[in-house]
Amino acid sequence: MKLDLRPLLAGERLLEFDYELPLVCDPEDTSSFLYGVSFPSPMKVSGEITNTAGYMRMTLSMSVDYQAECARCLAPVCGCFTLDLEKTVATRDVLGDIDEDRLDDYAIIEDGFLDMDEPLREQIEMEFPVRFLCKEDCKGLCQRCGKDLNHGPCGCDKKEVDPRLEPLRALLERMKEEESSDN
Numbered sequence: 001m002k003l004d005l006r007p008l009l010a011g012e013r014l015l016e017f018d019y020e021l022p023l024v025c026d027p028e029d030t031s032s033f034l035y036g037v038s039f040p041s042p043m044k045v046s047g048e049i050t051n052t053a054g055y056m057r058m059t060l061s062m063s064v065d066y067q068a069e070c071a072r073c074l075a076p077v078c079g080c081f082t083l084d085l086e087k088t089v090a091t092r093d094v095l096g097d098i099d100e101d102r103l104d105d106y107a108i109i110e111d112g113f114l115d116m117d118e119p120l121r122e123q124i125e126m127e128f129p130v131r132f133l134c135k136e137d138c139k140g141l142c143q144r145c146g147k148d149l150n151h152g153p154c155g156c157d158k159k160e161v162d163p164r165l166e167p168l169r170a171l172l173e174r175m176k177e178e179e180s181s182d183n
């Protein structure tokens with residue numbers, strides 16, 4: 001969506017918007033922040049831009065339903081993600097040589113229009129949670145047999161020592177032996 005800001009630039013005070021933006025994630029792109037997440041319906045975007053004597057301010061909220069996987073047990077997790085934004089809206093020549101890192105606070109008008117979608121997609125990528133849990137205390141899957149431990153213990157032998165802890169166990173054993181030989 002490109003918002004036509006020419007009426008505001010000509011002195012109008014308010015522009016309201018309300019539209020839908022589809023979010024598409026490339027399922028092949030494992031580096032994407034949205035990898036493994038799907039969006040069954042488009043994101044809803046609504047807000048307004050006010051113009052107070054040439055100073056333009058945008059307030060916006062977006063919401064989208066998502067489906068993801070629990071990071072521990074891989075069960076499906078569904079929810080709704082919402083985000084509110086506020087930005088100052090300005091033309092590039094008003095901003096002049098502003099610092100790159102301050103640009104994030106602005107929405108920049110190009111030739112009378114404001115391109116909404118790409119910045120919003122970037123914002124979603126930045127703010128979207130990277131990890132989901134089906135519940136706070138999800139027990140996850142057994143590392144050995146793969147059973148979902150939320151449904152009860154799997155019966156794998158818990159007394160078996162983790163091989164990474166074996167040197168420590170041997171050390172403790174030796175200390176015990178030395179202690180008893182001292183007496």
Ligand SMILES: [Zn+2]
Binds near residue numbers: 073
């Ligand atoms: Zn889980």
Ligand SMILES: [Zn+2]
Binds near residue numbers: 142145146155
């Ligand atoms: Zn197991």
